[in-house]
Structure formats: C-alpha cells, structure tokens
Amino acid sequence: MTDSKNKPAPRPTIKAVRGTRDLLPDQTPLWNRVEATARAVFSRYGFGEIRTPVFEATELFARGVGEETDIVSKEMFTWEDRARAASEKAQNLTLRPESTAGVVRAYIEHKLGETGQLQKLYYIGPQFRRERPQRGRYRQFWQIGAEVIGPQTSGAESPLRDAEVLEMLASLLDELGIRDWKLELNSVGNAEDRARFNVALREALAPVKDRMCPDNQRRAETNPLRVLDSKEEADQEIINALPKIADYLGDESREHFEQVKAALDACGVPYHVNPRLVRGLDYYTRTTFEFTVTTGLGTQNALLGGGRYDGLSEMLGGPKAPGIGFAIGEDRLILTLQAQAEADAAASGIAPTEPKLDVYIAPLGIAQNPAALKLARELRREGLSVEVGDGSFKIGKSFGFADKLARHIILLGEDEVVTNVLTVKTFSTGEQVKVNRDVLADTLRG
Numbered sequence: 488m489t490d491s492k493n494k495p496a497p498r499p500t501i502k503a504v505r506g507t508r509d510l511l512p513d514q515t516p517l518w519n520r521v522e523a524t525a526r527a528v529f530s531r532y533g534f535g536e537i538r539t540p541v542f543e544a545t546e547l548f549a550r551g552v553g554e555e556t557d558i559v560s561k562e563m564f565t566w567e568d569r570a571r572a573a574s575e576k577a578q579n580l581t582l583r584p585e586s587t588a589g590v591v592r593a594y595i596e597h598k599l600g601e602t603g604q605l606q607k608l609y610y611i612g613p614q615f616r617r618e619r620p621q622r623g624r625y626r627q628f629w630q631i632g633a634e635v636i637g638p639q640t641s642g643a644e645s646p647l648r649d650a651e652v653l654e655m656l657a658s659l660l661d662e663l664g665i666r667d668w669k670l671e672l673n674s675v676g677n678a679e680d681r682a683r684f685n686v687a688l689r690e691a692l693a694p695v696k697d698r699m700c701p702d703n704q705r706r707a708e709t710n711p712l713r714v715l716d717s718k719e720e721a722d723q724e725i726i727n728a729l730p731k732i733a734d735y736l737g738d739e740s741r742e743h744f745e746q747v748k749a750a751l752d753a754c755g756v757p758y759h760v761n762p763r764l765v766r767g768l769d770y771y772t773r774t775t776f777e778f779t780v781t782t783g784l785g786t787q788n789a790l791l792g793g794g795r796y797d798g799l800s801e802m803l804g805g806p807k808a809p810g811i812g813f814a815i816g817e818d819r820l821i822l823t824l825q826a827q828a829e830a831d832a833a834a835s836g837i838a839p840t841e842p843k844l845d846v847y848i849a850p851l852g853i854a855q856n857p858a859a860l861k862l863a864r865e866l867r868r869e870g871l872s873v874e875v876g877d878g879s880f881k882i883g884k885s886f887g888f889a890d891k892l893a894r895h896i897i898l899l900g901e902d903e904v905v906t907n908v909l910t911v912k913t914f915s916t917g918e919q920v921k922v923n924r925d926v927l928a929d930t931l932r933g
C-alpha cells in the first residue's frame with residue numbers, strides 16, 4: 488500500500504458565485520477608460536458624484552421600485568439582519584438592485600432640495616439582482632447612472648431636462664465609440680393618465696388573458712402595464728391589439744412629451760417612439776427611454792434605461808421633487824465595445840494590441856537584485872512603468888517575459904551598476920544601445 492491512501496483528499500476549490508465574475512487586469516483597463524470618459528462627460532454637464540451604500544432597508548425598494556415588479560417580487564437579495572444590542576432592532580436589508588431609490592433617499596435625508604438648486608448626481612457601482620444568468624445578464628452587475636432632481640422651482644420638471652439627459656447620453660455613447668445605438672422613447676403619462684390607462688388595459692385583458700402565458704396572466708392581474716413589454720412570442724398578437732398609452736395621455740403629459748421631442752430634434756439626436764416601452768420599475772412617470780444596440784449583446788440588447796419619476800420622492804416620504812435619470816449597464820457597454828473591436832480586427836486583419844510597460848529590468852545574477860529594484864524605484868518616480876525580473880532567471884527566460892510585457896529591456900550586470908551606463912534593447916526595432924543613466928528615462932520614453 489502506498490501512503491497516498493492516507494493522504495487527505497484534495498480540498499474542493501471554491502468558485503465565484505453563480506452570476507458573479509472576476510475582472511482580471513487584462514479587462515480592467517477598458518472598464519477604467521469607460522468610467523473616466525463617463526466622469527469627464529458628466530462633469531461637462533454639471534454633474535457631481537454621489538456614493539450611496541450597497542445595502543439599504545428592504546422597505547426602500549418595496550416602496551420605491553414597487554412590490555409587484557419582477558425586481559422586488561423575485562430578484563432581490565434580502566436578509567434579516569439580527570439585532571446585536573438591545574438598542575438595535577432586527578431589520579430587513581437588501582443588496583441594492585438599482586440605485587435611483589437610494590439616491591432619492593439620500594436627496595431626502597440630506598435635505599438637498601432645501602438649496603433650491605437642481606441636483607445633478609451621478610454614480611458608478613455594483614447592483615444585485617437574482618436573475619437567470621446569461622450573456623449580458625449577471626447577478627452582480629455594474630451601472631453608470633445619473634439623476635437630475637430638485638424642487639419644482641428648480642425647473643426639474645422641465646422637458647428641457649429630459650432632452651438634456653438624452654442628449655448627454657447620445658454624446659457619451661458617441662465619445663465612447665458605440666456605433667449602432669438606437670434611442671427608444673415613450674411617455675407613460677402622469678399618475679392620472681396611468682390610472683385611466685390601467686383601467687382600459689384591465690378591461691381589454693379580461694377576455695383574452697387566459698390565452699396568455701402564466702407570467703402574463705399574473706401581470707394582467709397585478710400590474711397590467713408590464714404585459715406590454717413582455718417578450719413572450721406567443722402573446723405578441725394579443726399584446727399588439729391592446730390599447731396604446733399614447734391615446735390616454737392628458738394634455739399636460741402630451742405637451743411635455745412634444746417638447747422633449749422638439750428639443751431632441753433641435754439637437755439632432757435621433758429617436759424612435761416605441762409605445763410599448765413601459766419599463767420594469769413602478770416609479771416612472773411621463774418620459775421613459777432605452778438605448779439598444781445590435782452588436783454584441785444578443786437578446787439582452789438594452790444598453791441602458793431610464794426615465795422620469797416625478798412622484799418618487801413623495802412615495803419615499805420626501806417633499807415634491809420631480810426627477811429624471813438613467814442607468815447604463817456597464818457590463819453590457821463593455822461587451823458591446825469588445826464585440827466592435829473584434830469585428831474591426833477581423834475586418835482589418837490587425838489584432839488589437841495590448842498596452843505595454845515602458846521597460847523590463849533584468850538583473851544579471853541575484854547580486855544585482857537590490858540595484859535592479861533601486862533603478863526601478865527611480866524610473867517609476869520619473870513616471871515610467873517598470874517591471875523587474877529576478878537575478879535567478881536565465882537570460883533567455885528574462886527576454887521571454889520582457890518581450891510580452893514591455894517595450895524595452897535593460898540588462899543590469901555588475902558593470903552597468905558601477906559605470907552607470909546601461910544597455911537598453913528595444914523590441915520593436917531589435918536595436919540595442921548603451922545609454923547614460925542621466926538620459927535613460929528620455930530614451931525609454933522615446
């Protein structure tokens with residue numbers, strides 16, 4: 488018998504939880520570029536960053552997003568948080584499935600409305616929904632979002648704000664290089680219009696709902712508006728024959744929507760009115776929108792969504808504070824950019840190049856390791872990006888690593904340390920030169 492019999496079995500490995508992912512260093516530069524561009528664009532429009540907690544009281548989403556929505560009824564990660572002291576109460580907490588409710592809570596809590604100013608707030612952060620994972624749909628995903636909110640006197644209700652937000656999104660997507668975006672636009676009316684429309688929808692659904700899928704039968708009962716954006720193939724004929732919200736808009740909502748469209752026309756931002764775009768969150772009033780793309784996302788083609796929520800602050804116990812905002816699915820934005828880059832590379836035959844470090848320092852023997860680290864420290868302080876090898880590596884191995892990582896390699900032997908004259912090889916040209924330490928940084932930058 489070998490003693491392998493007595494060895495403990497290898498422990499099972501632990502994987503990232505279903506629907507969550509790691510973003511490794513070869514992916515994060517694109518994420519950072521996207522976020523930096525978004526921040527730069529937002530600041531040109533007067534937005535400031537807000538960071539709210541990733542968990543909130545469950546009640547916030549139940550009241551804000553709506554008990555009957557898929558998000559609240561099926562998808563939230565909720566737990567009962569035990570009291571740890573007599574002074575604390577146990578409470579239900581939820582990982583945020585979206586950030587608008589949290590931002591409006593913060594607006595109320597910090598009395599931001601009392602400044603009388605329009606608040607323009609943006610956020611970048613993870614959101615959590617227990618959905619069925621697939622390409623472009625995760626249980627932890629990232630949103631880049633923004634909200635414009637303020638007291639009525641600040642002009643927060645103006646259709647100019649809707650158009651400004653939409654124009655900003657069009658500019659951001661253009662600046663990021665998203666090529667085939669399509670803006671779908673609708674108005675779901677104000678609370679009164681919605682109430683009238685709901686009655687009409689219920690009436691129209693009553694005789695036909697039994698022929699629909701179980702999900703739509705349930706929605707017909709609990710939240711008939713949601714039937715309109717059902718993707719269920721077999722139900723489309725019935726859905727297409729249902730009443731249209733556009734026919735139930737009161738004069739005020741209709742005029743508001745006309746003004747949003749007129750401002751978009753003036754800016755040259757193209758849009759398509761989609762009367763079935765009702766969105767999956769209950770707080771929306773009047774303008775709703777989505778930007779879709781055709782590259783890279785398959786069925787999850789909504790790159791971002793948003794709309795107006797003039798009653799949300801009051802639903803959360805706050806003052807009247809009309810608002811409008813959006814959230815971009817950052818994961819989906821990245822998938823789209825990657826798919827575009829792959830398509831371009833396939834068309835041009837040129838593979839996309841990865842960013843490289845400026846230089847790899849290869850110490851020739853372990854005695855040179857301290858000098859290599861010192862040289863790396865100095866060059867990094869001069870603003871260069873540097874990787875250091877190890878003196879135990881054979882020279883071939885150092886070249887193998889360096890070639891993949893950096894544009895140049897410095898071979899650091901005892902002589903170089905003593906004379907301060909360094910040997911630099913440039914991979915793209917194969918050229919090797921001797922350089923004085925004092926001009927080294929300029930040579931490496933060139």
Ligand code: HAM
Pocket residue numbers: 584585586587616618623624625626627628629630632633634767768789790791792793794795796811812813814815816817818819
């Ligand atoms: P939403 O439509 O639920 O709206 O989400 C916005 C975007 O987040 C979607 O268009 C999609 O790109 C992305 N997204 C949603 N769920 C997932 C998921 N499971 N995996 C990956 N990406 C996802 C909201 O969240 C609203 N708070 C937007 C808003 C802000 N409305 C007004 N202000």
